[in-house]
Amino acid sequence: MDNLIRFETVSDYNVFNNAETLHPMVSVIDMAKANPRHAYNMYFGFYTVFLKEVNCGDLRYGKNTYDYQEGTLVFIAPGQVVRVENTGETYQPKGYALVFHPDLIRGTSLGGSIQDYTFFSYHSNEALHISERERKIVLDCFTKIAYELEHAIDKHSRTLIVSNVEMLLNYCIRFYDRQFITRDEVHKGVLERFEHLLNNYFQTNRPQSLGLPSVAWCANELNFSASYFGDLVKKETGRTAQEYIQAKVIDMAKERIFDQSKSISEIAYELGFKYPQHFTRLFKQKTGIAPTEYRALN
Structure with a gap:
């Protein structure tokens, strides 16, 4: 595949986005600090949750473009290849990304239930559109995870990080339940x-x-x-x-x-x-x- 960039580890993705690696298995990335980009394909070897904050660059998975606008969340599972497209030469990404390696959750309750979060397998026209209040909840979860990453790693770090990741995903189940109702016209x-x-x-x-x-x-x-x-x-x-x-x-x-x-x-x-x-x-x-x-x- 042309212009394929492979991200096997969290560190690989941190380097690409000018982010510091505070933990080898998980990171919260401010996309505004990344360099301007152009169209390319990305392979992810880990779980990724994107929160997009402005209209810049379109994500494609498979044959179709994500229904992906300002204030949306997109979920990517390990092994997926996603294409980033834009109409101009380059664009500046803005928003946040939570990335975590499968090894982080292995042996935890989240590791045993990760398959239940089926939105990691969604694709075109299936992104999660969130309200301003929901956005604040998502950012609060990101902030708590980032706080733990900035704290010196100790015996509590993994438990607290995984718990906050699981809380975020559980909120997203609630938000998707709401979306199935409020986007009734789309599903009519x-x-x-x-x-x-x-x-x-x-x-x-x-x-x-x-x-x-x-x-x-x-x-x-x-x-x-x-x-x-x-x-x-x-x-x-x-x-x-x-x-x-x-x-x-x-x-x-x-x-x-x-x-x-x-x-x-x-x-x-x-x-x-x-x-x-x-x-x-x-x-x-x-x-x-x-x-x-x-x-x-x-």
């Missing part, structure tokens, strides 16, 4: 589109050739990341996206079971199951009875 019709997508899928021959639709496939068709889409469906319905798909499969199966000319195995293959016994197991799990019993009862 997602469930209707999801339902329409599934109906169309099962009315074609695609299940026989492609199998059951996955959450990732549905999310991609609806222009969401799998994580954001899954969280959105969960907030709207109380069910996971996978449970929603399974419910649709069972509804389709119930209709087709009435067709006595087809065996249960044929119906299973039509719906995209590779093995009929997997269909039977799911049907019984969701309805309490086997497909053959359901046919006999009805």
Whole structure:
């Protein structure tokens, strides 16, 4: 990849941004102290939380640009490559970044639950837009972490730093819950589109050739990341996206079971199951009875 800059360690990223390394595993960076930049690709070997404060430079992940404006937060997980773009020759970044290496949280409660913070897997049009009050909370968390970094490292340092990182991420879960509600216009019709997508899928021959639709496939068709889409469906319905798909499969199966000319195995293959016994197991799990019993009862 052209112009790829790899940041394997926190120290690498500190050097790039003219920031002092106070701790090898974590840093809070004032982006205004960094040198003016141009377009390039960045590989991150650690977790990164960006707080952008002015309109300068656009972040891209995958094929799309982040919905990333003044007063937004973007989360990047280790192993991701992000592109920075801007319309001019160079630009001056402004804002703050919290970066922490996976080794910092290994063996802690945060290390055990980091996968629950699904926003690290979000991408285009899925940045967190925060209010002025929320921004102050984020900056307060950054300040507390920075304070611990400036304090001489002792036996309490790691516990306090990790606790403040975890508090920040928990606040971000709350802010995202609020955003799912306040940005209703952006998400308007997602469930209707999801339902329409599934109906169309099962009315074609695609299940026989492609199998059951996955959450990732549905999310991609609806222009969401799998994580954001899954969280959105969960907030709207109380069910996971996978449970929603399974419910649709069972509804389709119930209709087709009435067709006595087809065996249960044929119906299973039509719906995209590779093995009929997997269909039977799911049907019984969701309805309490086997497909053959359901046919006999009805």
